[in-house]
Amino acid sequence: MRDGESGRIxxxxxxxxxxxxxxxxxxxxLEEDLRILPPVGELxxxxxxxxxxxxxxxEDEEHVDRAAARGNxxxxxSAETWRAVVEFHRHPAPAYRAFAADFLNLAxxxxxxxxxxxxxxxxxxxxxxxxLPGWAAVEPDPGVLAMLLRxxxxxxxxxxxxxxLRYADHPDPRVRRRVPWMLHPPGAxxxxxxxxxxxxxxDGEVRQRAAEVLDCDAAEDREVLIALLRDENPxxxxxxxxxxxxxxxxxxxxxxxxxxxxxxxxxxxxxxxxFALACRDHPRTPEAYEKVGPLRxxxxxxxxxxxxxxxxxxxxxxxxxx
Numbered sequence: 001m002r003d004g005e006s007g008r009i010x011x012x013x014x015x016x017x018x019x020x021x022x023x024x025x026x027x028x029x030l031e032e033d034l035r036i037l038p039p040v041g042e043l044x045x046x047x048x049x050x051x052x053x054x055x056x057x058x059e060d061e062e063h064v065d066r067a068a069a070r071g072n073x074x075x076x077x078s079a080e081t082w083r084a085v086v087e088f089h090r091h092p093a094p095a096y097r098a099f100a101a102d103f104l105n106l107a108x109x110x111x112x113x114x115x116x117x118x119x120x121x122x123x124x125x126x127x128x129x130x131x132l133p134g135w136a137a138v139e140p141d142p143g144v145l146a147m148l149l150r151x152x153x154x155x156x157x158x159x160x161x162x163x164x165l166r167y168a169d170h171p172d173p174r175v176r177r178r179v180p181w182m183l184h185p186p187g188a189x190x191x192x193x194x195x196x197x198x199x200x201x202x203d204g205e206v207r208q209r210a211a212e213v214l215d216c217d218a219a220e221d222r223e224v225l226i227a228l229l230r231d232e233n234p235x236x237x238x239x240x241x242x243x244x245x246x247x248x249x250x251x252x253x254x255x256x257x258x259x260x261x262x263x264x265x266x267x268x269x270x271x272x273x274x275f276a277l278a279c280r281d282h283p284r285t286p287e288a289y290e291k292v293g294p295l296r297x298x299x300x301x302x303x304x305x306x307x308x309x310x311x312x313x314x315x316x317x318x319x320x321x322x
Contacts, residue, residue: 025068032072040084043069048095066099074106082107082124086131094141101147104128108155125155133159142172149178161191168194173203180209192220199224204233211240216247222254229257234266241272242304245279255282262291271295271304278307285311 028046031038047069073081088100108124128151136148149167152160164182167175179198186192192215199210211228214221228240241261244254261273274288282288289308299305 025064028065028068028072038072040073040081043073044085044088044096044099047099048093070099070103070106073103082127086127089131089135094144097139097141098144098147101144101151104132105147105151105154108151128155129157132157133163136163137166142170142175145170146172146174146178149175149182153178153181165191165194168198173201173206176201176203176206177209180206180213184213186213186215192218196221196224199228204231204236207231207233208236208239211236211243214243216244217249222249222251226253226257229254229261234264234269237261237264238266238269238272241269241276245272245276247280250280255280258282259284259288262288267293267295271299271302275304275307278311281311281315283315285315 028038028043030036047066050063050065073085085103086100088096091097091100108128132148132152132155136145136152139145139148145167149160149163152163160182164179168179168183170176170179176198180195183191183195186195195210195213198206199214201207201210207228211225214225214228216225225240225244228236229244231237231240241258244258247254255277258273258276261269264270264273270288270292274285274292277288278285285308295302295305
């Protein structure tokens with residue numbers, strides 16, 4: 001069950017009595033209040049204790065013990081803490097390695113937000129560039145490997161492309177889902193062929209991310225994009241429609257596939273198709289936005305919502321206020 005907004009705990013009812021776990025988080029918070037500084041190893045062990053029940057790297061099922069321990073370690077902001085946590089990337093248990101990768105991800109985000117607060121922060125980038133490629137090359141656990149590939153991509157490390165090519169046919173979809181953006185932009189013909197292969201992957205999320213990376217103007221990618229626009233997965237269709245918005249390809253086949261999406265059940269698909277038509281200055285853009293229907297409040301700041309107005313500004317000065 002979820003404990004407010006702080007994470008998940010396990011609750012057991014037996015013989016009319018209900019008990020919950022999460023005592024590790026309570027202890028961590030008490031130590032903070034009492035200004036007790038537990039050893040890094042103790043906090044990491046406390047964090048991964050529930051790994052079997054909740055998953056070592058499942059972002060949606062994070063246990064409160066893990067969240068509390070990680071927050072404590074991140075708040076220390078010291079080079080000694082950073083080194084001690086990262087040393088767990090050599091641990092034989094994947095739960096410990098996953099925690100080290102998770103810590104690195106959030107620690108680097110904090111460096112980006114507060115780059116000048118701590119002098120040693122500027123050295124984190126160099127240390128990551130040295131650590132991540134070698135770790136990713138030998139990491140046996142697919143869940144941990146997927147976390148490392150995400151870090152490589154987010155940090156724009158030059159080794160990301162080579163590792164992306166290496167793992168493009170990995171048997172675990174969690175790993176393959178990270179590959180398309182590691183190969184962006186595809187560039188070389190061999191890399192483009194790999195991306196087109198990912199666009200035909202049996203996993204829908206892999207196809208969805210490949211759609212975002214394909215070259216919309218490359219003749220070799222046109223048939224692949226059309227297939228994605230007609231994919232069985234609605235999220236794939238929506239991403240493919242959004243992807244073609246910026247392409248210069250005005251081939252009738254692509255336009256026809258976008259027009260077909262205007263009859264889709266999902267409003268998100270219809271909106272991306274209408275937006276793509278607007279960006280392509282298609283004359284049926286007003287009709288397309290009519291088919292989208294009234295937008296819910298969450299679309300208020302969505303750039304796709306302004307597509308019709310921008311189309312009118314470019315193509316129909318008399319109707320800009322419509």
